[in-house]
Amino acid sequence: MEYEVIVVGGGHAGCEAALACARKGHKTLLVTGNINNIADMPCNPSIGGSAKGIVVREIDALGGEMGKVADRSHIQIKMLNNGKGPAVRALRSQADKQVYPKEMLKVLENQDNLEILEAIVEDLIVDNDTISGIILENNKKITSEIVILTTGTYLRPSIMVGDTRRNEGPHGEKPSLYLSKNLAKLGFEIIRLKTGTPQRIKKDTIDFSKAKIENGDNCFHTFSHYQKPQYKIEDQVPCHLIYTTEETRKIIQENLNKSSMYGGLDDIEGVGPRYCPSIEDKIVRFSDKEKHQLFLEPESRYTDSIYIQGFSTSMPYDVQDQLVKSLPGLKNAKILKYAYAIEYDAIYPTQLKPSLETKKINNLFTAGQINGTSGYEEAAGQGLIAGINASLKLEGKDPLILKRDEAYIGVLIDDLVTKGVRDPYRLLTSRAEYRLLLRHDNADLRLTEYGYQVGLIDEDRYTFFKNKKAKIQELENKLIKYRINPTKEINNYLLEINSTKLKDGSTLYDLLKRPEINIEKLSKFIEIDYDLEIIEQVEINNKYEGYINKVKKEAQKMSNLDNKFIPEDIDYNKIHNLASEAKQKLNEIRPTSVGQALRISGINPSDISILMVYLKKEYNNDRK
């Protein structure tokens, strides 16, 4: 074999997958259609956001790259949901579309064991249901033990504007026209999905005085747990908020049938994302809403391109001209790049194991948009896991499968492989039933251990992490051990800080549970010389203890079921008592654990009972 791993696609999933394999010492080849488009951001110029920001933290804790590169390249960053509770806080950054890809390319080029090749992949070499390499457009074969497909929207893409259709990738790039057909030949179920992107406007043709300014935060943030801030607060670039007008609505209603999606084209198969409707969808579906919110987001410090978030459309160019001019402050706007809708092929993700290896073809992994997701962060998270599991497989080890109470990445992958997708999948905090455990602030505490075990977190960083953990424990112990009594002096102090008198003795830890008390106020009693991160961690655990324990208890129940593994060779047809619907579902998904089986829609608790009895009978003869 020429390589141990070949990664096909240089987007956010491909970068993480290739880096993970190479860093674990495996000879890796990254194949991309255009080296200058590595880590490209074809849609919105931002990294992070609700739930997604936490994914970036998780990638960092596991030893991935996205957080570090985002920290080095953003032009604005802020913490979302600050007042809504610790579990839903998340970072959102305006990424610089010029700098981010360059920084990522640098990392890839400086990585040992990693080569980059510019080429289009059209077929796979498969023998006996096992992959052994790829076939390029020019029929050249390259062999490898493992192949990871991270092809994004480049599988048979079609860009749609009005009544026209072009078979090319986002920047007019050359797509792979046959790879998805060849995947279908191998027996994969291929689905067609759709997404879209708005116009880019020349900055100096916008009158920003008509818009509301949106600045970054006035304090420092980093995605990475192990990197100091690398920007100046005052250098951040603002975004702007505007609203559509009555004129916008009129233009859309008058031209609706010209939109590709509303009659312009009659051969659309792709299913678009519910969370990302085009502006014509919004006007049609929410006709009672008089205006819709739009953000003007700068794409880079080094270009004059402004992205209109919320204005995605597949109207023809002339209608788009009118639409843009109907917006406040954009009367004289010049469009640099028109909006479009794009259709592309993906594989139905229940054909994957939770390790992201395909069930049909051994040693073939897939990650990112090819699995039906949307979003840079969702792609990177999968890429990292696919890379880690490809490496573990080469090393003969068990895959890393993150549980739903351990990481958003775990929720994402479990949803994909257990439930499949109807439309491009975006992570939302509401998809995570244990989200109180999956916080921005504790991503490193949840996942660094895994990152270290798989070999992507080095000793220095691991020591740093262990120190942090020890400090948290130390502070907590101090608070638990220190008792105060209701003396006059102490009660006076409590009244002074707007609290109430003590009646009985109390530990500082219990005192901290009062809503008006924070750790800083306890420094009257004990010396508190800790980083803010550590103080925050202790406060969150203390103040929300009841809620956290409640969620943990729920999670523990599911975790026990997730630890009951189902043998790969199980024959569901042999379980006579199982309802035929359950048999069919179980055969289709082939869950790896009883927990996963329970999460399949249409499987009910009595099916699980029967399954457990069968497992005991067939596979566990430990009679007492």
Add this chain to the structure above:
Amino acid sequence: MMEDTITAISTALGVGAISIIRVSGNDSIKIVNNLTKNKKLIDVPSHTIHYEHILDNEKLIDEVLISIMRAPKTFTREDIVEINAHGGITTTNRILELLLRNGCRLAEPGEFTKRAFLNGRIDLTQAEGVMDLINSKTEKARDLAINQIDGKVSNLIKNLRSEIIKVLANIEVNIDYPEYEDIEQVTNKHILDKIEDIKNQIKKILKESENGKLIKEGIATSIIGRPNVGKSSLLNKLIGEDKAIVTEIEGTTRDIVEGTINLDGILLNIVDTAGIRKTDDIVEKIGVRKSIELIDKSDLILYVLNNNEKITDDDLEILTKLEYKNHIVIINKNDLENNLDISKISSKNIIKTSITNDKGIEELKEKIKELFNLEQIDTDDMSYLTNARSVAILKDTLNSVEEVKKGLNNDLPIDMIEINIKEIWNLLGEIIGETYQEELIDQLFSQFCLGK
């Protein structure tokens, strides 16, 4: 699943004088112990039987015998407790409800046997039989649930859930799309108003289910009054007219039911009929104190006065006790001269009758129906909620409502508060068998306009 402590009534309901409630799992002894008067079961030897009182907040529910069997020498190889109850359907259900509210989960069909099998108690060759059992019992339970689900109560719960999910979706959208300034932000006050409303609705459902229980199990009714006011005439009239059968039926420890009157499909269980029938001077015989005792254990009191006589102090004392109970004051013998000062009676439920002349009986029946809100309840609909599990879940829901209020008072972030609101939504879903997760996300995108 296997870690939960499970419980179920093991004997057929309504048959036999004793019913057995079985509890299995790690916490079974602890949970049952907490419900007993003496709380001494934790350290008793295995395979022993104990006489105890089951209490609900100090209130006696039943005298029982409790068998303690510790793992592994039990049917499920887990700690098992069996409660032998004596009180008939009502009491047995009440004990089950108590267990469910104190940490037990209702066993799934065939679950005791399943556990016995999984824990190695049953031979592996019997696996097929165990699976068959789960299968057949589930089918039966499903049929039952489907028959019961399509009623007024389940509609009430569905409506309530759809209101809650709108609030949830709004909270979620605030969290997942914080940059949307044109979407309403859910405030504490908004939630507080909503939660009060939810609380009232749940209480209403609970009340209706209590009424439903009364309808199904009978309304414990006592007829009280001084001698010669017409108590036995009233009883005979009710019996005679409605062709009710007075039989010895299985009673409860709470009520000494001696006769049942079927009043247009509503069962009135008459307490102490014997007293009325044998003699007509109950008050003289039993006195005010005994009357008050009777009042306490009745769901409905019919207090009979004689229009022809003055009200006595005893009458007035008893009448004040009636204020907080479902009661009807019957002023009988209206064909005779009026000597009774009606202004001394503060009750609003007064019916004037002349029982021997058949006057006022219809009004009395109407009044009874009105008191128990029977016009508005279709008795068939209530059956679903009358089972202990649903009532226990509804009461849990009320706890979550209180948690939400507590959280709001402590100014906790919306994210924490939402945990309890979601809990309410899930609990209500459990009652009607809907716990579909995607529902919330669907709601999110249909209710709000979001996108790039």
